[in-house]
Amino acid sequence: MTIGGVNSLSTLNSTHKAMQSSMAKIATGSKFPSAANGPAEYGILQRMYSNAGAISQSNANTQTASSMLKTASGATDNVVNALSGLREKLLQAANGTNGDSDLATLQKSVDQTIASIDDTVSSATYNGKQLLNGEQTVTVAGADGYKNVQLGDLSSKGLGLTDSEGKSTINLTDSKSIASALDKVDAALNTALDQATTLGSEEQGLDYQSANYTTQETSLYDSASTMGDTDIAAEVTKLKSADVQNQLALFATKMQNHNRASVLSLLS
Incomplete structure (x- = not known):
């Protein structure tokens, strides 16, 4: 796998986590829907x-x-x-x-x-x-x-x-x-x-x-x-941004896979 492919997968993982975090915050209305979003803050809020x-x-x-x-x-x-x-x-x-x-x-x-x-x-x-x-x-x-x-x-x-x-x-x-x-x-x-x-x-x-x-x-x-209420507008913006980055990373990954397949076909 190329360095570009590693970077694309890393970006996909990062944007997927960002999207999950934003969706959880929007759904619950809380900045800290779980301890993973901030252990100390979550404990204080609870x-x-x-x-x-x-x-x-x-x-x-x-x-x-x-x-x-x-x-x-x-x-x-x-x-x-x-x-x-x-x-x-x-x-x-x-x-x-x-x-x-x-x-x-x-x-x-x-x-x-x-x-x-x-x-x-x-x-x-x-x-x-x-x-x-x-x-x-x-x-x-x-x-x-x-x-x-x-x-x-x-x-x-x-x-x-x-x-x-x-x-x-x-x-x-x-x-x-x-x-x-x-x-x-x-x-x-x-x-x-x-x-x-x-x-x-x-x-x-x-x-x-x-x-x-x-x-x-x-x-x-x-x-x-x-302390804990989500800024819905800000999280929606983050979600859209993460979604765009996710789409770009998916496209990059597909292109890399396509190029790799093309090179292998020429070598065969």
């Missing part, structure tokens, strides 16, 4: 994309947890309102102008309110999970670790408004029982308010964390784009 993916999932987890807490918060607000209304009924019952029939009517209203609290708690669910029965902890998994939010028991039993058998501990029999009932309702209201403020604080924290994750994710993708 770590960026991995971190961005983790942050994106962390943001999704945070938003889902926030949605769960909002469900619990709405139910807690309803319990707070019910307890506030219950307290008003007890204050009304404490008024010495009430007769027996009045107290009986108020007792029915009190029992209905307590039942409504249990209805609210039983309907406070998220993905089939009871949120306010004292057995639920919301775990938020994020790129920076785990956060646990413990939800309290706002059922009538958990608040001390009913006993272990489900019977009401709030009765309006006399002034002494009404005073005791007021103490129980005040304690229950404080418990519910503490739950409400805790949930509100956690919701604010999750909203802030979500916004922070969004900023981090955007910054990572912007950095990765700046």
Whole structure:
């Protein structure tokens, strides 16, 4: 094989590799579609994309947890309102102008309110999970670790408004029982308010964390784009140039083979 033939084959190999590289970059949109295009840059980019993916999932987890807490918060607000209304009924019952029939009517209203609290708690669910029965902890998994939010028991039993058998501990029999009932309702209201403020604080924290994750994710993708995105126009130009060189090298190789065949035929 002549030196010219070696050069032509070398050119073919070189232009073929250049064409493959340009096509891979155009197809993937990345300057570094594989480690062969730049081991260090490829490694940095993959770590960026991995971190961005983790942050994106962390943001999704945070938003889902926030949605769960909002469900619990709405139910807690309803319990707070019910307890506030219950307290008003007890204050009304404490008024010495009430007769027996009045107290009986108020007792029915009190029992209905307590039942409504249990209805609210039983309907406070998220993905089939009871949120306010004292057995639920919301775990938020994020790129920076785990956060646990413990939800309290706002059922009538958990608040001390009913006993272990489900019977009401709030009765309006006399002034002494009404005073005791007021103490129980005040304690229950404080418990519910503490739950409400805790949930509100956690919701604010999750909203802030979500916004922070969004900023981090955007910054990572912007950095990765700046470093790794292909200049499509430039790569198309390189591809066309390599294609022209490839065609010329093919033509040169064919001509060399033709000339070699002609010389051999003259010698035969």
